[in-house]
Amino acid sequence: MDTAKEREEYLTHQDRLRIRFSIERGKVTHIVLVQYEARIQNQWWPVVRYDMAHGYFHRDITKPDGTVAEKQVVPFTDLADALTLALDELHRQWLFYREQFEDWMK
Amino acid sequence: MTLSHTEMFEQNLALTKQRLLQEAKYPEIFEWIPQNARIINLPKDNPEHLRANLELAVKLVQDKNRQSVVLIPQPGFETPWHELIPIVSGKRIVDIQSIQGGAGLGLIFDDGSQLMLVAMKQTGHTGTEQLAISIGMRQDVPA
Numbered sequence: 001m002d003t004a005k006e007r008e009e010y011l012t013h014q015d016r017l018r019i020r021f022s023i024e025r026g027k028v029t030h031i032v033l034v035q036y037e038a039r040i041q042n043q044w045w046p047v048v049r050y051d052m053a054h055g056y057f058h059r060d061i062t063k064p065d066g067t068v069a070e071k072q073v074v075p076f077t078d079l080a081d082a083l084t085l086a087l088d089e090l091h092r093q094w095l096f097y098r099e100q101f102e103d104w105m106k
Numbered sequence: 107m108t109l110s111h112t113e114m115f116e117q118n119l120a121l122t123k124q125r126l127l128q129e130a131k132y133p134e135i136f137e138w139i140p141q142n143a144r145i146i147n148l149p150k151d152n153p154e155h156l157r158a159n160l161e162l163a164v165k166l167v168q169d170k171n172r173q174s175v176v177l178i179p180q181p182g183f184e185t186p187w188h189e190l191i192p193i194v195s196g197k198r199i200v201d202i203q204s205i206q207g208g209a210g211l212g213l214i215f216d217d218g219s220q221l222m223l224v225a226m227k228q229t230g231h232t233g234t235e236q237l238a239i240s241i242g243m244r245q246d247v248p249a
Contacts, residue, residue, distance in 0.1 A: 008142070008144045009145045010146050010166065011114065011119055012118070016144075084127065087126070094119075
């Protein structure tokens with residue numbers, strides 16, 4: 001039976017990751033969600049999410065109104081690879097994503 | 107000197123990545139983490155980073171959110187963590203109580219406020235041990 005696990009990984013006072021994955025028979029079977037959330041104007045906003053919905057791993061860049069500004073497939077070989085790709089891309093791009101989101105709020 | 111926003115983000119992201127990759131391989135090591143917990147990593151060899159993360163933890167437990175706050179030390183972490191809390195909070199400790207059979211500490215400050223810390227050594231199915239520390243106000247720390 002699938003067990004869904006969710007948690008918030010705090011990176012700073014203004015940035016966190018929401019992680020959701022499923023475990024079946026002691027193994028992680030899906031990364032349901034890796035979502036970068038930014039605290040802006042005293043509220044948490046989802047800025048970028050990576051997930052395996054629709055049967056493939058992809059990245060959605062979201063706007064303040066909740067719509068998806070950009071969807072991109074992220075090819076991967078296994079779960080560790082998918083996680084590494086998502087977190088490495090966040091490492092390179094998080095500030096750009098944050099500033100872009102703040103611009104959209106103006 | 108304090109960490110910049112960018113430094114804190116990137117150093118914590120590196121710790122999170124290290125742990126999530128371990129968890130993807132051996133999920134039982136972290137199966138005890140409460141659902142919807144708020145996680146903060148404790149770096150083993152960077153006092154400035156450690157202090158910044160403890161400040162963040164104290165701030166989280168003082169807000170009105172009722173989700174658990176769990177501190178997860180990086181493997182090899184040896185800093186006497188309980189001694190850092192009063193420094194971070196800027197208050198003087200007037201009493202330290204042993205709680206939960208010695209597994210935890212109750213820190214009582216000179217203004218009457220209290221912080222509770224409970225260390226939990228968790229053993230996964232593979233025998234791997236992982237230390238975690240719950241931090242909260244007295245009523246927040248799970249038994």
